[in-house]
Amino acid sequence: MESDRRKSSAKEMLTELVLEFLEAAVHEFLYYIHSMLTGCRSWVFKGELEKLCVLLLSKEGHAMETLVVEPGWSQAFAEAEHSEEQLPLPLIQLEEAFRSAMVALVATPVVTGMQQKESTRAH
Structure with missing residues (x-):
């Protein structure tokens, strides 16, 4: 029972770490898109x-x-x-x-x- 709880806790922590990384990666991508669009302002x-x-x-x-x-x-x-x-x-x-x-x-x-x-x- 204790072993199952530790596995579940480790899996939860791993899941949270992966999701936080993905969120940071998406934010970086959105920042890049924002910068690129700002550069298009004069053309628009x-x-x-x-x-x-x-x-x-x-x-x-x-x-x-x-x-x-x-x-x-x-x-x-x-x-x-x-x-x-x-x-x-x-x-x-x-x-x-x-x-x-x-x-x-x-x-x-x-x-x-x-x-x-x-x-x-x-x-």
């Missing part, structure tokens, strides 16, 4: 950002997952920059572009290249 401001691609690579350098966002709001930024008058914010166009980008993101299959290879293996 000038209406020059045509598409944003994020690739997740395996340790061998193979693309495992690709996310492509093509903002539909670039044209509105370009028009506002070249206009002498104060144009209203294109909120409806922004909302539609944001919605379509989120739908595309949510609809992206979760299966990665590694998982696809594993699913074709014989069990």
Whole structure:
């Protein structure tokens, strides 16, 4: 009984350590994404950002997952920059572009290249 309790306690501690590590790793990844997006600010401001691609690579350098966002709001930024008058914010166009980008993101299959290879293996 005591042995089972110690094993369970050790397993709990190991689980907590792994989860804390994964949380820290995800935070580092999100910080990288935040820094990269901050670097894109001038392109967005000038209406020059045509598409944003994020690739997740395996340790061998193979693309495992690709996310492509093509903002539909670039044209509105370009028009506002070249206009002498104060144009209203294109909120409806922004909302539609944001919605379509989120739908595309949510609809992206979760299966990665590694998982696809594993699913074709014989069990």
